[in-house]
Amino acid sequence: RYWDELGALYQHLLRVTPKLSWQSPVCVRSTHSFVFTNCTHGQAESVLETFHLYAQTHPSLSLGPQRGELLDEVVRRVAPSWTLELGTHCGYASVRILRLLPPTGRLVTVENDVTTAEAGEEVILVAGFKHSQFQLMTCPSKDAIPGLRAHVGQGLLQLVLMDHEVGQYLADLLALEQEGLMAPDCVLLFNNTQLPAARSLLQHVDSKPECYTVRRELHGLLELQRHLLDTPAPQGRSLSE
Numbered sequence: 001r002y003w004d005e006l007g008a009l010y011q012h013l014l015r016v017t018p019k020l021s022w023q024s025p026v027c028v029r030s031t032h033s034f035v036f037t038n039c040t041h042g043q044a045e046s047v048l049e050t051f052h053l054y055a056q057t058h059p060s061l062s063l064g065p066q067r068g069e070l071l072d073e074v075v076r077r078v079a080p081s082w083t084l085e086l087g088t089h090c091g092y093a094s095v096r097i098l099r100l101l102p103p104t105g106r107l108v109t110v111e112n113d114v115t116t117a118e119a120g121e122e123v124i125l126v127a128g129f130k131h132s133q134f135q136l137m138t139c140p141s142k143d144a145i146p147g148l149r150a151h152v153g154q155g156l157l158q159l160v161l162m163d164h165e166v167g168q169y170l171a172d173l174l175a176l177e178q179e180g181l182m183a184p185d186c187v188l189l190f191n192n193t194q195l196p197a198a199r200s201l202l203q204h205v206d207s208k209p210e211c212y213t214v215r216r217e218l219h220g221l222l223e224l225q226r227h228l229l230d231t232p233a234p235q236g237r238s239l240s241e
């Protein structure tokens with residue numbers, strides 16, 4: 001029951017303790033090899049179950065089943081044509097998203113670590129998805145976002161999941177706005193918003209009630225709804241309440 005919290009703490013430690021960062025590739029290789037060896041290839045549900053099995057005995061950076069179910073609910077509701085994920089890791093959330101997309105739905109997922117990106121891409125392919133359904137960009141999010149307009153088109157992102165470096169969330173949200181990438185009613189999910197590094201994002205959202213409504217914040221996963229330009233802002237709650 002505490003693995004999700006341990007995962008968030010582990011991720012936080014990796015960020016604030018550079019000496020520990022050597023453990024990150026070890027975690028990636030071990031996650032990837034466990035999933036690759038034990039799942040039924042071509043079956044997305046089996047890939048997800050194997051991630052869960054791994055997380056029962058190892059710290060994991062994957063979104064996990066609890067937050068994963070919230071993600072599923074959002075993907076089903078939004079049925080997005082274009083989804084952006086920042087922070088692919090071993091492909092757990094990518095697989096969750098891809099298995100629920102409508103037939104024409106596409107996922108762009110961004111991972112800045114080369115070894116991790118290769119592992120994540122292999123897991124997504126092993127789950128049975130094709131390069132025509134997803135694109136993995138291997139670069140920091142701040143470099144990926146400016147090039148996305150040519151790929152995705154203006155105002156077409158309907159779902160964004162930020163699950164990378166929490167301190168980067170606000171800068172990336174502002175960049176998505178500046179590039180005009182999000183649809184007017186785009187839904188945004190931010191993982192680990194309980195961490196202190198998310199404070200600037202939460203303050204920004206609180207200061208822009210005319211732009212964003214907080215739909216909910218559960219298990220550290222914050223869901224925001226961008227407002228349609230021609231409709232009044234729905235009544236949301238303040239994050240500082």
Ligand SMILES: C[S@@+](CC[C@H](N)C(=O)[O-])C[C@H]1O[C@@H](n2cnc3c(N)ncnc32)[C@H](O)[C@@H]1O
Nearest residue numbers: 062063087089092093111112140141163164165
């Ligand atoms: C918590 S893990 C993502 C978990 C993944 N969404 C899942 O559910 O399996 C965070 C990942 O973000 C990557 N990352 C961190 N900062 C990044 C950045 N600025 N741009 C792109 N990727 C980043 C890390 O290398 C790591 O693999």
